[in-house]
Amino acid sequence: MRTVDLIHRKREGEELSPQEIAWLVEGYTRGEIPDYQMSAFLMAVYYSGMSDREVSTLTDCMVRSGETVDLSAIPGQKVDKHSTGGVGDKTSLISAPLAAAAGVVIPMISGRGLGHTGGTLDKLEAIPGFRTDLTVEEFRAQLAKLGLCFIGQSAQVAPADGKLYSLRDATATVESIPLIASSIMSKKIAEGLDALVLDVKVGSGAFMKRQVDARRLAQMMVGIGRRMDKRVQALITDMSQPLGYAIGNALEVMEVSQTLQSAGPNDLTRLSLELAARMIHLGKVTETIDEARELAQRKLLDGSGYRKFKEVIQAQGGNPNVLDRFDLLPNASGAREIASPRAGFVSQIKAEDIGLASSMIGAGRDTKEAAIDPAVGVILEVKVGEKVEAGAVLCRLYYTKEEHLEEAAQLVEDAFRISTHPPEERELILEVVG
Numbered sequence: 254m255r256t257v258d259l260i261h262r263k264r265e266g267e268e269l270s271p272q273e274i275a276w277l278v279e280g281y282t283r284g285e286i287p288d289y290q291m292s293a294f295l296m297a298v299y300y301s302g303m304s305d306r307e308v309s310t311l312t313d314c315m316v317r318s319g320e321t322v323d324l325s326a327i328p329g330q331k332v333d334k335h336s337t338g339g340v341g342d343k344t345s346l347i348s349a350p351l352a353a354a355a356g357v358v359i360p361m362i363s364g365r366g367l368g369h370t371g372g373t374l375d376k377l378e379a380i381p382g383f384r385t386d387l388t389v390e391e392f393r394a395q396l397a398k399l400g401l402c403f404i405g406q407s408a409q410v411a412p413a414d415g416k417l418y419s420l421r422d423a424t425a426t427v428e429s430i431p432l433i434a435s436s437i438m439s440k441k442i443a444e445g446l447d448a449l450v451l452d453v454k455v456g457s458g459a460f461m462k463r464q465v466d467a468r469r470l471a472q473m474m475v476g477i478g479r480r481m482d483k484r485v486q487a488l489i490t491d492m493s494q495p496l497g498y499a500i501g502n503a504l505e506v507m508e509v510s511q512t513l514q515s516a517g518p519n520d521l522t523r524l525s526l527e528l529a530a531r532m533i534h535l536g537k538v539t540e541t542i543d544e545a546r547e548l549a550q551r552k553l554l555d556g557s558g559y560r561k562f563k564e565v566i567q568a569q570g571g572n573p574n575v576l577d578r579f580d581l582l583p584n585a586s587g588a589r590e591i592a593s594p595r596a597g598f599v600s601q602i603k604a605e606d607i608g609l610a611s612s613m614i615g616a617g618r619d620t621k622e623a624a625i626d627p628a629v630g631v632i633l634e635v636k637v638g639e640k641v642e643a644g645a646v647l648c649r650l651y652y653t654k655e656e657h658l659e660e661a662a663q664l665v666e667d668a669f670r671i672s673t674h675p676p677e678e679r680e681l682i683l684e685v686v687g
């Protein structure tokens with residue numbers, strides 16, 4: 254077999270056999286297939302797509318590139334949640350502690366920022382000392398003790414996803430339904446779970462811009478899960494504007510803290526509670542989804558989700574006091590205000606451009622190896638639908654270096670549309686699949 258022939262056949266839209274896909278994934282994981290050939294293959298998949306059989310095989314090979322964590326010794330249902338990626342999407346850091354406080358065991362393997370979207374691991378690592386590179390043994394021990402642990406893919410768990418994920422980020426091959434589905438499902442299946450709640454984002458800040466594509470992605474992931482005997486449910490949710498007000502790693506941790514103390518933005522709180530409720534219900538803690546919603550709400554109001562997050566931060570080497578004292582988090586040195594050019598209603602805040610601007614000033618990576626700046630990002634002062642006066646502050650860019658600042662500020666300014674009429678309201682949760 255030759256890699257160049259497989260790239261050629263995929264480019265021409267042919268279906269590859271399970272043996273061919275396995276050969277590619279194994280060769281790439283072992284370092285025998287170079288990045289430039291894998292990049293070309295990913296681009297071929299981006300344009301030609303994959304059949305259901307190819308996606309299932311790809312997922313399975315990615316799972317088998319490492320070990321599948323055996324969590325059978327830990328009592329209770331193991332349930333996880335994963336988002337397909339958005340801007341200001343910090344729901345994992347809220348819904349997981351809430352569901353864990355309700356008794357669900359949550360082995361969470363998360364990703365880093367991808368393209369214009371943020372990543373749970375990068376957000377957690379904004380907390381000084383927080384370790385996401387735990388060994389499988391440490392992961393299991395923390396789960397048994399606290400019912401919640403956050404890690405990333407590693408040399409042990411789904412290493413193929415780790416390599417492909419960063420390669421896709423640097424080769425503009427992220428927005429591909431089969432590549433997203435296999436990336437997410439491989440890490441999730443490798444972590445030994447029983448059930449999974451997916452948040453499939455749609456809109457300008459998501460990889461899927463159209464609801465029909467988001468639905469196809471949701472169905473593909475639910476199908477992969479079912480074929481592997483996992484209970485999977487997907488919510489399709491709006492990502493046309495950023496979620497909450499904060500975009501950027503440390504800034505988002507601050508908003509998580511506020512939300513877990515019942516003082517968070519409305520959209521973020523609502524979605525996090527619904528995701529937590531779905532996790533609680535799939536985790537069989539309650540019989541009905543309504544009971545699960547009540548329980549999630551209670552865990553928010555009585556502060557037990559907040560306390561659970563603090564315990565997890567402490568257990569993973571971080572300083573839990575950051576949730577009360579934001580000065581202990583990395584802080585930006587400069588702020589740039591973006592003002593409204595006219596009076597009117599905020600009718601659009603293009604999430605993708607806000608994410609790109611935030612990434613441009615350091616919150617994301619433009620090469621595989623680039624380091625991110627945890628302190629920087631954007632804080633919105635308004636959301637879609639609000640009335641503003643001319644000159645009112647729409648948002649602030651928090652930065653530590655002037656590099657790319659002007660370009661980012663222009664992008665952010667252009668991301669806002671101010672209209673004379675209020676926009677139509679958009680639903681936050683659009684569909685449930687599975």
Ligand code: URA
Binds near residue numbers: 336337432
């Ligand atoms: N999240 C992932 O883990 N992988 C993707 O490809 C996109 C979002």
